[in-house]
Amino acid sequence: MKKLIPIFILCVLSCQSIDTPEEPETVLEEELMIDILTDIAFIRAAKTSSRKVFDEKGINPESYILRKYGVDSIVFAENNAWYGGQLERYKEMFTVVKSNIEVSKIKFEKLKKEEDSIKKVQDSIKKATGDKKDDKKDKKNKKNKKEELEIDDAKNRAIEEEMEKARVKRFNNLSGKE
Template sequence: MKHWILIFVLILSILGCQNVERPEKPKNLISKEKMVDVLTEAYLANAARSVNNQAIIDKGIKVDSLIFKKFEVDSVQFAKSNDYYAADINMYLDIFQKVEARLVAMEKKLDSIRNMDRKRKDSVESQQNKERIIAEPKRDSLI
């Protein structure tokens, strides 16, 4: 019985291996750098959707359409280019590493802006507290 199971698994694994053909290079292939740009914007748009999707829906904003219009591509061109790049895992991985690097750089820049803003607010608040202390008259214990 064990031999039959082993033979069955072996046959399934041989039949499971198939010749996967790489998709043809599209005529209007999006360049790798432009693909990085589009995917970076797509990730930012998805983040915006996760924060306040109802506001986006209420205003009737089609985020994907805006991205495609911004980079002058259409959804079919994007899908075909995405399929083409995804067929080569190394190329696709390179694209996503660049996307990730851009998003991390954006996050660091935003964090530094937040820190500067926080320091500015703290210094303004500190100055206001000093002015308030100076402006308050000293009270005599006899009054």
Template sequence: MIKRISIILVLSVFVLACNGIEKPKKPDNLISKDQMSDLLYDLYIINSAKGVNRNLLQSNGFNPENYILEKYNIDSTQFADSNTYYTFDTEEYSAIINKVKARLEKEKEIFEELQDKENDSIKKHKDSIRNLDRNRNLKTVKKLDSTVIGKKKIKRPVGIKDSLLQ
């Protein structure tokens, strides 16, 4: 009996707790969707750089989050309030995040194209250097062949003595 009462009590508390979630009110200084997507894009890029070059950023005293907030002329509470407002409505926030993803993928494609062009250029240079080395080696072999052909050794038959030496 006590188990049933405790289970019913826990379930009723759980159900009542879930109903108390209200949409946060719209902040007075809400960041626009476009600016929010730009801001999130920059944050993703900076956080990626921070993961790769953490020591470099720390040694220069660079705080990426403060830089982004200063760039967009907003403070951390304005960003937090706007982010909370947008994240509550999952469809709106998904649209913002999808815009950021599309921009990141576009930038990635551009970067990969540039990297492929650079790799092709490097490969062409390596191939031309390899061809130069081959040509040098062929010239050296030709010189060696021409010197050997010009100085053929004449063999004397075995057993025949030189008549002049007698």
């Protein structure tokens, strides 16, 4: 029991000496940090689903986001650590990040529904106009077939007339009439 007391005191003293990160020279506003953290959350989700593409193209999306906001990676890391040292504040920031993601998800789903409905309308229009085109093709094909049949009929009549003439001529030859 006597050995446990010094260990307990050592643990208590060491727990109380947790250093919180110092405020960085350049402090990013909370709103900017929230925007950056939101974009990083999106890009990490995209990177997770398309890791191969990012790796093949050598794309580092986090550095793109930091360039987008004009923030140096060291400044961001310092601010991230500093805000992380203020647990309640950091937790509130991530609540806003999560909310931003949910709002974007709802917007995406709404856009997706609109896109799907537009595609359905376009497909319906395409089908409706496609049927008219098919009707025109069918009418044209019927007309062509009718013309072909008329030509065939005319040819058949001409052949029949020639055959009739040949029969009459043969009959006349056989009967002695010329």
